[in-house]
Amino acid sequence: MLETVELGKTFKGKTAVDGASIYLEEGEAVGLLGPNGAGKSTMISMIASLLKPTFGDVRLNGQSVLKNPAMIRRTLGVVPQEIALYAELSAYENLKFFGRIYGLKGKLLETKMQEVLEMVGLRERQKELIRTFSGGMKRRINIAAALLHDPKLVIMDEPTVGIDPQSRNHILDTVRLLNREKGTTVLYTSHYMEEVEQLCSRVYIMDHGQIIASGTHNELGRILSGEDTLYVKMSAPSPGFVHELKSLESVRQAEETGDGVKLIVAKQTNILSEVVGTADRHKVQILNLHVHSPSLEDVFLHLTGRKLRD
Amino acid sequence: MGIFFRKDFLTYWRDRKELLIAILMPLVLIFVMSFALPNWFGNETPSIHMKIGFVVEDDAASGIAAFKESLGGSGRTEGEIAALAAAADDLNPVLLLRGLLDSEEFRGIAEVVETDAAAALGQLENGKWTAIVTIPAGYTQSGLGGMLLGQEETVPLRITAEETSMELDVLRDVLGDYYRSLNFSMAIDTVTKASGFVPTGGVDTALAPIGGIEQVEGFRVITSSQYFTLSMSVLFSMFMAMTTATKAMTEKREHVFQRILLSGARPVQYVAGKAMSTFCMTMLQAVIAFLVCHFVLNLFPGESLSFWLGVSALVTVYCIGMAGLATIFTSVTFRLKEDSASGLMMIVVMVFGTLGGGFVPVYVLPDWMRGIGEWTPNGMALAAYTDWIQQGIVPDLYKSTVLLLIFSVAAIIVGIAMFPRKGRI
Known part of the structure; x- marks a missing residue:
């Protein structure tokens, strides 16, 4: 349905997006992961035809969007990271305004408005001003405004940033409903790995303007197939113990977790005895040892050397 | 375009704090200056005894x-x-x-x-x-x-x-x-x-008139309260145009404008909405200022319907001019960074305000500044108002109205032309 071909953007000599190629099949939910400054928002702006690429192309059903931006604007709904609403207007007035500029009128507009309000669970609060809403409620209306014109493709740019768990769950349910029941194609960017794991069948990982990995969870997981993640929980902090663990040959990465340390280690190594031995030398009491298979978060850390929220 | 106008008007209307400031501030200044400086213009002075x-x-x-x-x-x-x-x-x-x-x-x-x-x-x-x-x-x-x-x-x-x-x-x-x-x-x-005449002793020692006002035939004296009502009204209309652009700045910053663009709406519709809402808000501001001052300060006692129609015509064309200024300011906010745009707009309003007699009466300014001031929108409007109040000559009113209208239309065209095209925003 949608693909970007070697898409790139430079601003005053600085490359924000560097030859990024992604594709989305119709009805798919695809995650786009990357830390702040990775180039995700620039990429989204180029896909939405709001920003002209320096090089590359965006194609919708095989046709270049650059030559016909109106084509993608009719098909696309964008949920921006910012609350792109009028704080002084009510939820109803905001939706009416955005619906009208999408060309909806009369009964159809009213029906669509009530439908999206129902979808985001704010039908009862529609007459209240946006500025009186909580952060989570604003984000839900922010999503509703992008769905009024029944877009075939929805791009969501970190729609759950800084909101309460209830609103977050509501938003995730809305995305699921859109994708699984209505068949809407979704491109979802987030800092929260677990959201992407729950919602998306495929994931692109972006860093420094480039797509550095892509695939399904299993495919990405295989990147770390030669590794295990080991969580060590300690009775008390011991910098010397952690320092010595980091220097062990079989430990590829180590990260302090507050009450212990997380280690990414090569599979089939005798790591447990090494850890226990080190703990003995430092007189550290180990409360818990837990080994698990790598998550997307681990894959991301492995690929970029950074945590997603860095 | 109507939907943009409705949205802009509602955002103005609901921003009660901003609205109150926009309407009350000129009134407060008019009252303060009228009472503090009653003798700057032709008000009766307390007689010396x-x-x-x-x-x-x-x-x-x-x-x-x-x-x-x-x-x-x-x-x-x-x-x-x-x-x-x-x-x-x-x-x-x-x-x-x-x-x-x-x-x-x-x-x-x-x-x-x-x-x-x-x-x-x-x-x-x-x-x-x-x-x-x-x-x-x-x-x-x-x-x-x-x-x-x-x-x-x-x-x-x-x-x-x-x-x-x-x-x-x-x-x-x-x-x-x-x-x-x-x-x-x-x-x-x-x-x-x-020359041969004998002194008669008939010396004319009649005293020349003491003080008083020289009244030129056909001119009426403008009072301080009238002047300050006019000058504050035209000055604060410019601030209203600036407020419109500030609201556009917020729309740009919070990506609401991007959402508007994504809908396929044309930027000209957006700018036209700004112009129309500014026109309505400046009209509201001016009408309230004129009516309140008229009833409280007895601004234009016993004036005819034709006088009021002339004032209404001038208010209307000036407000269209302010709508034009708002489109220019809005375009500037989309072309420059926020700080630069705010600074530039403030400088323009302050310079226009000073040259056009918004802060001090034009007669205290040097001739060259008065000359420039007559070409500022507020200076042009102030001169048209005072001419109409002092002389009430209908052909002059037509001339002033047409001049202001030309400025207004030119400002709207320039504002729209300056607005970045799609893909450059």
Whole structure:
């Protein structure tokens, strides 16, 4: 349905997006992961035809969007990271305004408005001003405004940033409903790995303007197939113990977790005895040892050397 | 375009704090300035009235006699001596001065109490009197010598005061005018005498009008409250245009504008909405300012319907001009960074406001600044308003209206042309 071909953007000599190629099949939910400054928002702006690429192309059903931006604007709904609403207007007035500029009128507009309000669970609060809403409620209306014109493709740019768990769950349910029941194609960017794991069948990982990995969870997981993640929980902090663990040959990465340390280690190594031995030398009491298979978060850390929220 | 207008108007309307400031601030300033500076323009001023003591230490009869006596043995013919003696009787300087002090015009500004020197000084020291006018001994003879023989006057009139004051300045000016007028008449008389006329003693010592307003035929005086209502109204309309652009800035910053673009709406619709909402808000602001000031300050008492129609026409075209200014400002916010755009808009409003008479009356500005100010939208409007109030000439009103309309349309076109095209925002 949608693909970007070697898409790139430079601003005053600085490359924000560097030859990024992604594709989305119709009805798919695809995650786009990357830390702040990775180039995700620039990429989204180029896909939405709001920003002209320096090089590359965006194609919708095989046709270049650059030559016909109106084509993608009719098909696309964008949920921006910012609350792109009028704080002084009510939820109803905001939706009416955005619906009208999408060309909806009369009964159809009213029906669509009530439908999206129902979808985001704010039908009862529609007459209240946006500025009186909580952060989570604003984000839900922010999503509703992008769905009024029944877009075939929805791009969501970190729609759950800084909101309460209830609103977050509501938003995730809305995305699921859109994708699984209505068949809407979704491109979802987030800092929260677990959201992407729950919602998306495929994931692109972006860093420094480039797509550095892509695939399904299993495919990405295989990147770390030669590794295990080991969580060590300690009775008390011991910098010397952690320092010595980091220097062990079989430990590829180590990260302090507050009450212990997380280690990414090569599979089939005798790591447990090494850890226990080190703990003995430092007189550290180990409360818990837990080994698990790598998550997307681990894959991301492995690929970029950074945590997603860095 | 209607939906954009409705959205912009609602966002203005719901922002009660901003709305109250936009409407109340000009009213507050109009009231404060009208009451604080009531005399900057043609308002009636509180009349000056002072109390002065008049002390006569000279004996006029003796002085005249001494003058006549001094004429003998001066080489003049009998006829000349007789004519000068007759003139001396008619030109008694003390009587002439009394004539001035007793005149109705002088009594309009001062109450004169004739008394002796000691009593007068007592009143002066008590602060009850503004000054003492004293005719010293020898004044008559010295005055006649000056008037009729062109001799140096050695005994001048004496004014005594405890402290300087506006009243004292007025008294000095009036007496100074009186003596200048007297000397001028005597000079004329001397010339006519040289031409063969005999001095008649018929000196015109009538006092020139004291103070007052020179009223030019066909012009009405504009009052301070009228001026400040007009100037504040036009100035704050420009601030309203700036507020529109500030709201556009927020739309840009919070990506609402991107959402609008994604809908496929044309930028011109967006800008037109800004222009229309600014027009309505500035109209509302001006109408409230005019009506409130009219009823509270009695701004235009007893004016005809045609006068009000003329004012309405000017308000309307000026508000269209402000809609144009708002489109230019909005375009600037999309072309520059927020800080730069805000700074630029503030500079424009301040410079236009100063040159156009928004902060100080245009008459205090140098000519070159007034010349430039007439080409600012607010200066143009202020001049049109004052012309209409002062003269009420319909063809002039047409001319001003058309000029403002041309500016307004040009501003709207420039604003739209400046707005970045799609893909460049």
